[in-house]
Amino acid sequence: MMRRLMLPVLFVLCGVVVAIRRAADGSPVAAAVLLAVFLLLAALFSPLAFPRSVGAAEARRRSEADGRPIVYWRPGCRYCLRLRLRLGRHAYRVHWVDIWRDPAGAAEVRAVAGGNETVPTVVVADEARVNPDPAWVLDRLRS
Incomplete structure (x- = not known):
């Protein structure tokens, strides 16, 4: 903590x-x-400054049900903050997973990012991007 x-x-x-x-x-x-x-x-x-985090398993379940992106993040990450600020009011429509609180989330990020815990990592319908352009995430939210 x-x-x-x-x-x-x-x-x-x-x-x-x-x-x-x-x-x-x-x-x-x-x-x-x-x-x-x-x-x-x-x-x-x-x-x-971030919406309430959920566990990786719960985020996956919710994302499969509603098609919204999952953002893996950690406190203190300036790139996560940039993404959060650029998403603005849409940030609450994304499923947030704090990798420092959820080891399963950290493992998923390592699997996507070549063994590193590089955040933000965004997963949408089995497509994962490490430190994506916020416009890309907003586009996925709108579609």
Whole structure:
């Protein structure tokens, strides 16, 4: 669990340290702005920025039933965050599998990515892509 929160906690701690330093130098406005930026980064890189993850088996079952893509991801991955942000409101229509919480999901990613745990890996109807263009995922959601 701590591994999932390491990056967001680091952002918060750095933000507090930077804000205290700026406030001590007599710049309370700059301190508040910097703290807000670090808190925003912490929120974006936390697991809370993503829809609720399911297990790999459950995602496969749901995908077979509704035809929606499965996205294998992990917290702190900037490419996963890019995909999540580019999907926008459509992100909740995708089945998300956190490979740090689900060993079966990690194994599926390794099978697709040549033994590596490269994320995001997207699977749609037995077609898998590693770090796909978000437009490709949106196209699969629309079809």
